[in-house]
Amino acid sequence: MKNSKIEWTDATWNPSTGCNKVTAGCKNCYAETMAKRLQAMGASGYENGFEFTLMPERIDLPRKIKKPTKFFVNSMSDLFHEDMPFDFLDRVFNVIKETPHHQYQILTKRENILEDYFTNRKVPKNVWLGVTVENSKTKNRIDILRNIDAEIRFLSIEPLIGEVGEIDLTNIHWVIVGGESGHKARPMKSEWAIDIQRQCNEQNVSFFFKQWGTWGEDGVKRSKKSNGRILLGQEWNEEPIYNIV
Template identity: 55%
Template sequence: MKGAINMAGNSHIEWTEATWNPVTGCSKVSEGCKNCYALTMAKRLKAMDNPRYVNGFDVTLHHDLIEMPLRWKKPKKIFVNSMSDMFHENIPLDFIKEVFKVMNEAHWHTFQILTKRSQRLLDVSAELKWTDNIWQGVSVENNRVTDRIDHLRQTPAKVKFLSCEPLLGSLPNLNLDGIHWVIVGGESGARARPMKEEWVYEIRDQCVEQEVAFFFKQWGGVQKFRNGRLLDGRTWDEYPEVDNVINA
């Protein structure tokens, strides 16, 4: 499909299988946004005259892509809005409801939503239908934004997760009550900020202690593939035990 680049399809993101972008574009809200990969990619795609990015990185709704997951018959883990933020203030609630309606109908898929705008998530969450196949997460890059976890905890989402990527500081006192999954990763790219080993072990140990699934995505760095994703000589690719979560 013309213009479908980075809109939907197979993903190289380690913790998902596909991406779906009914919205593109965003704006920066915290330190984790400083070197936004999606902004860089959007600029490149606009320069390539990709029709989906005529607005660059301004928030843009793609109504014609909303029903795309219904055409994918094989079950997938789908990262929703990898090029935006579902709860951005410029996305109308009615549009969010349309996206949720498709996720409700496409029950054979697992949808993974990630936001930095946890207050809006909480504000509108009661107006959305949270079927079991919708996993909701918040980004927690350092101790300054841990309030996002409290907002997430108050939503009706059955499966709740944290993305500590890019991890920019120590998170020594995580309250993981009601949280089912934690992803950790270092920043990558030319301006990658460093991630200390002890920060990773600190979170891993808290997940083990509190019996929360732990997924280590990458060490990151300017050339992330050189650094890999091994921790203690092994990969950590844990996922939440969904049946136990839903039936709890």
């Protein structure tokens, strides 16, 4: 549990760590790099590096936080990983339900497991449920997400590594877009991001532009900070309307 540098959340909570690659967007995974670095430093919880690992000792951490907090769940893993037992997931969601003063943002690339888990379960009202979309090949995840009854449904189109094309944002409340960072980052073309912003505007969906990443709007490789967050002449920090339970 720690404060987060991620622009669209307050803190991170990782009841599991580690993952494995499932689509092209995973190629330069920041979490894998960080996990191996933490393992080398001897950090608690990263003894297994980036192998999927349950962290039951972290389950109750949100209960100890009294200040209403927006948590990104599993910044260092995927909550719906294929090795995640459903009974452990039940424990995670029990904590979420019992801490309604917090909001929990959950993001997955494993939409089929997400769908399976919620077939006979309800999504707590304080959960923002999202899927990652990296290009046109992965936008099928949106169709599964839109049919799950969640208070907030969102897309993380990051890293945006290819044109997404036309997208149906029915029942989607929020879209985050960002380029890839790191020395092996793949460039994001400005027209891809601009086209997504246009569609959000046309379909009345909140739009958040997170970053250009390593490659700037001008196609020059430099630090992420130097490239900034300006798209179409402004920063886009829109968020969906959420009514606290």
